[in-house]
Amino acid sequence: MDLEARLHTDHADELRLWLRMLTCTQLIERNIRAALREKFDTTLPRFDLMAQLERAPQGLKMNELSRRLMVTGGNITGITDQLVNEGLVERMSVEGDRRAYLVKLTPAGHASFEAMAREHETWITQAFAGLGEKDMTQLHKLLGRVKDSAVAMNLMTDTPA
Numbered sequence: 001m002d003l004e005a006r007l008h009t010d011h012a013d014e015l016r017l018w019l020r021m022l023t024c025t026q027l028i029e030r031n032i033r034a035a036l037r038e039k040f041d042t043t044l045p046r047f048d049l050m051a052q053l054e055r056a057p058q059g060l061k062m063n064e065l066s067r068r069l070m071v072t073g074g075n076i077t078g079i080t081d082q083l084v085n086e087g088l089v090e091r092m093s094v095e096g097d098r099r100a101y102l103v104k105l106t107p108a109g110h111a112s113f114e115a116m117a118r119e120h121e122t123w124i125t126q127a128f129a130g131l132g133e134k135d136m137t138q139l140h141k142l143l144g145r146v147k148d149s150a151v152a153m154n155l156m157t158d159t160p161a
Contacts, residue, residue, distance in 0.1 A: 028124070028127045029044070031123065031127070032044060032120065032123055032124075035119070035123055036116065036120075039119060040112075040115070040116050040119075042116070045069075045071070045075070045079055046079055046082070046083065047113075047116055047120070048069055049065060049069060049076070049079050049080070049083070050083070050088070050089070050105060050109060050112070050113040050116070051113070051117070052065055052068050052069065053065075053089065053103060053104060053105045053109070053113075054105060054110070054113050054117070057104075057105075058104075059092070059102040059103055059104035060102065060103055060104075061094065061100050061101065061102055061103075062076050062077065062080065062100065062101050062103060063100070065080075065103060080103055083109065087106055087108050087109075088105065088106060088108055088109035088112055088113075089103050089104060089105055089106060089109050090103070090104055090106050091103050092104070
């Protein structure tokens, strides 16, 4: 049963939209996780970490990876250890900071990520196959307005009373 099944006709339209978006996100993510596992024997967190490193060819410090992925340093360390053991990333000391490490994709890591990224794009495209170009443009614009409202709401809650 998905989240929308909890709704009643008397619920606010905003709640109905929120649960529809959340349900879509969860369904797509579940499919992506399964496809990554089946096709590449990997996980979404590993894919996400490699995606961050692909965007930063000079490498990233472990704490920056943790911040970007919004997970604990322990999670990053565990995933990085696995990827180092598989030869997909390398971890190097940071000059002048004995506690920091820089992580970079290896050539094998680049090749592996490129293959996964191509498939990932195909899977995302398939998830939106029911929408035409005009629909996608409109949905993107509408979700941008929702995003703006959410950002404004966050600013209001972060302001000291």
